[in-house]
Each structure stands twice: as C-alpha cells, then as structure tokens.
Amino acid sequence: MMSCAKVKKYYQNYSLYTYNRVGPVFVRGKGSWLWDCAGKKYLDLFPGWGVGVLGHCHPAVVKTIGEQSRRLIHLPNNLFFEQQAVLAEQIVKNSFPSRVFFSNSGAESVEGALKITRLFGAGKRYKVITMRDSFHGRTFAAMSATGQAKYRKPFKPVVPGFSEARLNDIRSVRRVTDNKTVAVMLELVQGEGGVNIAGKDFIVALSAWCRKNGMLLIVDEVQTGMGRTGKLFAYEHYGITPDIMVLSKGLGAGFPIGAIVVGRHLCDLVKPGLHASTFGGSPLATAVSKTVFDTIKKERLPAAAAKSGAYLRACLMRLRDKFAFIREVRGMGLMQGMELDVKTFPLFLKIMENRVIVNSTHDYVMRIMPALNVSREEIDRGLKIIEKVFKGV
Numbered sequence: 153m154m155s156c157a158k159v160k161k162y163y164q165n166y167s168l169y170t171y172n173r174v175g176p177v178f179v180r181g182k183g184s185w186l187w188d189c190a191g192k193k194y195l196d197l198f199p200g201w202g203v204g205v206l207g208h209c210h211p212a213v214v215k216t217i218g219e220q221s222r223r224l225i226h227l228p229n230n231l232f233f234e235q236q237a238v239l240a241e242q243i244v245k246n247s248f249p250s251r252v253f254f255s256n257s258g259a260e261s262v263e264g265a266l267k268i269t270r271l272f273g274a275g276k277r278y279k280v281i282t283m284r285d286s287f288h289g290r291t292f293a294a295m296s297a298t299g300q301a302k303y304r305k306p307f308k309p310v311v312p313g314f315s316e317a318r319l320n321d322i323r324s325v326r327r328v329t330d331n332k333t334v335a336v337m338l339e340l341v342q343g344e345g346g347v348n349i350a351g352k353d354f355i356v357a358l359s360a361w362c363r364k365n366g367m368l369l370i371v372d373e374v375q376t377g378m379g380r381t382g383k384l385f386a387y388e389h390y391g392i393t394p395d396i397m398v399l400s401k402g403l404g405a406g407f408p409i410g411a412i413v414v415g416r417h418l419c420d421l422v423k424p425g426l427h428a429s430t431f432g433g434s435p436l437a438t439a440v441s442k443t444v445f446d447t448i449k450k451e452r453l454p455a456a457a458a459k460s461g462a463y464l465r466a467c468l469m470r471l472r473d474k475f476a477f478i479r480e481v482r483g484m485g486l487m488q489g490m491e492l493d494v495k496t497f498p499l500f501l502k503i504m505e506n507r508v509i510v511n512s513t514h515d516y517v518m519r520i521m522p523a524l525n526v527s528r529e530e531i532d533r534g535l536k537i538i539e540k541v542f543k544g545v
C-alpha cells in the first residue's frame with residue numbers, strides 16, 4: 153500500500169484542484185466508522201455527503217456487489233435485464249404512479265427532469281422557478297437552477313429560463329410566475345443551502361398554485377430521499393404528490409446511481425431517443441440499489457431515522473442552551489443543522505482533529521447527517537467531541 157504522504161503528493165501533482173480536501177488518507181470504513189492510514193479510527197457523522205444511509209460497507213451491499221459483479225456488470229439500455237426492471241417497480245410501488253429513468257448522479261437526474269419540463273412546455277413555456285439557497289448540482293442546467301449566485305457567477309452566461317423565489321414565501325412564487333413558467337423545482341429540506349425546511353403550509357399552497365397554473369412540481373430528493381428525514385421520501389411529510397421526483401445519493405448507498413421518477417401523466421411526452429444514458433441503471437447499480445431498498449425496509453430505517461433524529465435534535469438543543477453562539481438548531485430526521493454566529497469551517501477542522509467528521513456548509517451552518525443506522529452511543533460520542541471543541545470557541 154502507498155504511504156499516506158505519497159497519496160497526498162500524488163493529489164498535489166496530478167489532481168485538478170476542485171476540492172478543498174482535508175484530514176488524513178482514509179483506507180477503510182465500516183458502519184459509522186472510518187480508519188485512516190495510521191490505523192486511527194474516526195466517527196463519520198456525515199458519510200459521503202449524505203450518500204451513506206446504510207453507513208460504510210454495509211454487509212448486504214458488499215454481498216450484492218460481489219455476487220452481481222460476478223454475474224453481469226453492465227448492459228446498454230437497448231437491452232432488457234431483470235435488475236433494472238425490479239428496481240423501477242420497487243421505486244414506483246413505494247412512491248406515486250410513475251415510471252423511472254435511471255441516471256448516475258443527482259445533477260444528471262436534475263438535468264433529465266428539466267428536459268422533461270421543456271417537453272411539457274411544448275415550445276411555449278420553459279421557465280422554471282427554483283428557490284434561493286437551493287442546490288441542484290454542478291452540471292450546466294442544474295447549476296443554473298441553483299439559487300446561489302456564487303456557483304453561477306464564474307460560468308456566466310448560464311442556462312437561461314430560471315426564476316428565483318424564496319422558500320416558505322408563496323407570494324414570491326406568485327410574483328415570479330408568468331405565462332412562460334412551466335414548473336417549480338425545490339428541495340423540501342435544503343441541504344447544502346444550510347438545512348432550511350420547507351413549511352407544510354408553503355408546500356400545500358405551492359402544490360395548489362402549480363395545479364392551478366398547469367405547472368409541474370418537481371421535488372429534488374437527492375439528499376432527503378431514502379429515509380433520511382424519517383419517511384422514505386420527504387414529500388410524504390407534506391401530504392402532496394409531486395409530478396416529478398429526482399433521487400440519487402442514498403439510492404445506491406455509495407454505489408453511483410440516480411433516478412428521475414416521472415408521474416404517469418407525463419410519461420407519454422418522453423419518446424424513445426429523447427433522453428438516454430450509457431451507464432444509467434446498469435445491472436450492478438440497480439442490483440445494489442434494490443438491496444438498499446430491501447435493507448431500508450428490513451431494518452426499518454425511516455422509523456430509525458425519525459427516532460435517532462429526535463434524539464440527535466434533543467442533544468443539539470441542549471448544546472444550544474450551553475453555547476450562546478448557536479443561533480438555531482433545525483432539521484428533519486437525521487438531517488440536522490446548527491446555525492452559528494461564528495464560521496463553521498475552522499470548527500469542522502477541529503472536530504476532525506478529534507476524529508469526528510461533520511460538515512460545514514453555507515459558512516455558518518454545521519450539518520450532521522449520520523447513517524440511518526447510527527447508534528445512540530455513536531451520537532453521544534460525536535456530541536461529546538463537538539461540545540469539547542465548542543468550549544474552546
């Protein structure tokens with residue numbers, strides 16, 4: 153095995169500098185734990201930027217990867233294979249009347265959903281309303297849809313046709329709706345934008361506004377999906393049905409896969425040849441994702457996320473009572489954030505020095521999104537370290 157210093161040297165010499173990488177070189181993971189090249193153990197309370205719903209290297213996922221990779225890894229999408237068909241059925245049966253297109257990532261799923269809005273608009277309507285502080289990915293249209301100027305500015309001109317409204321402000325949605333508007337796309341809990349929760353009244357009013365104006369409602373559940381918020385999909389908390397849902401991250405629990413779940417009433421718009429992906433929904437990816445579904449069901453992980461999330465939240469509220477610089481604790485299930493009066497990045501680094509991994513986003517928000525099977529002892533241990541670091545602020 154390469155030495156840690158050599159791995160970092162290779163990064164320095166050969167990798168494009170798009171990431172602010174920190175910490176040691178990691179070599180192994182299991183559940184909520186990671187080991188670095190010196191054999192030191194870290195508690196990972198933010199596995200894979202929200203990907204790790206089952207934690208690292210869940211035995212069921214490892215088994216499926218082994219078995220399926222010996223049988224069949226890839227086939228192109230002009231051929232039939234069981235694994236993809238079975239996963240599509242699983243997604244449809246667990247969501248709303250729909251059909252599924254498989255992609256490889258969140259942004260790619262967002263792109264596909266946006267293409268469907270153009271088909272729906274039939275050349276007459278094309279504008280999509282998205283929310284301030286949203287995050288939908290880094291490809292061109294997904295980035296253009298993202299409600300944060302800092303991501304778009306260096307790449308201007310961006311894809312036209314996006315208008316910005318504010319989360320939980322239905323008037324702002326009404327204000328930017330015009331006769332060219334074809335859809336609204338949003339995250340029900342904004343992740344990267346600082347763990348901002350859409351209120352139920354807002355979503356119900358938004359859904360009604362979309363219906364009234366013949367506009368599509370697209371929910372980006374790339375981060376909130378697969379049990380994270382205490383339900384399999386976050387839209388279930390709101391008593392609404394979206395027209396389109398995009399999924400990724402937890403769908404493969406570490407294996408790259410994305411999905412566009414398209415309401416039945418829209419499916420006739422998408423004719424053969426209008427959209428495609430070479431790798432999307434391969435036998436290996438879809439077999440793994442089916443195992444993720446089965447495991448989520450078997451281990452009752454949405455309920456576990458609701459319960460552990462309530463526990464984590466109560467712990468964070470206690471921390472808030474102790475430290476005046478914690479402005480707010482907010483979240484849903486195991487997607488929790490703390491907004492601080494101080495920048496969170498230096499704190500994230502200090503916490504990592506103490507071998508716990510959390511996340512710093514939107515400058516002032518500390519995000520905690522553990523595996524859905526995280527234990528209370530693990531939450532306690534992480535919180536103890538966070539408290540220790542906060543004492544030094």
Ligand code: PLP
Binds near residue numbers: 289343374375401
């Ligand atoms: N949508 C949401 C809500 C996300 O959180 C992300 C990534 O963090 C994306 C889309 C983009 O996903 P990916 O990085 O897989 O392209």
